[in-house]
Amino acid sequence: MSSNEEKRNNTRYRENIVIPKNLGPVKIKSDEEKMVEAAFESCAFKSVMSCVIGYGLGAAIGLFSSSMGPPTVELEQQTARQVFKEMKTTTLSYAKNFALIGLMFSAIECTIESARGKSDWKNGTYAGGVTGGLIGLRAGIKAGIFGAAGFAAFSTAIDYFMHSR
Numbered sequence: 001m002s003s004n005e006e007k008r009n010n011t012r013y014r015e016n017i018v019i020p021k022n023l024g025p026v027k028i029k030s031d032e033e034k035m036v037e038a039a040f041e042s043c044a045f046k047s048v049m050s051c052v053i054g055y056g057l058g059a060a061i062g063l064f065s066s067s068m069g070p071p072t073v074e075l076e077q078q079t080a081r082q083v084f085k086e087m088k089t090t091t092l093s094y095a096k097n098f099a100l101i102g103l104m105f106s107a108i109e110c111t112i113e114s115a116r117g118k119s120d121w122k123n124g125t126y127a128g129g130v131t132g133g134l135i136g137l138r139a140g141i142k143a144g145i146f147g148a149a150g151f152a153a154f155s156t157a158i159d160y161f162m163h164s165r
Contacts, residue, residue, distance in 0.1 A: 043114065051103035054095075055096070059092070062092070
């Protein structure tokens, strides 16, 4: 190939490109695969997925909790309709709370990770502190501080446990 052709095509021909094959044949990703991968790794997608999964987990825990807990209405005998209505209320309450916590933590952690440019245990600790502080702040400054410390410690412990294996 002549240099005039290279200039015209605006590409360079290379003969000696070495692509390591450690884990099998190398497949170069298409533009569509790169776009889908970028969408799945975005902060918005991670936050929405945490919200949805938190809602599902909260609903399951709320359903279990409402079936085991004492009834809130003190009647001699509750009807099935009253029991199911109470179970629905408890289940939805847990689901919304878990969804909100999942959304907040994931969004804050992803934002901190993007701002720091690092992916390490400190991101979860900082995100836990901010999330716990914001949740506890509704009950006052003291509760916000304890919430931040508790959630940060819990996030650090979970990160340590998940990454130590």
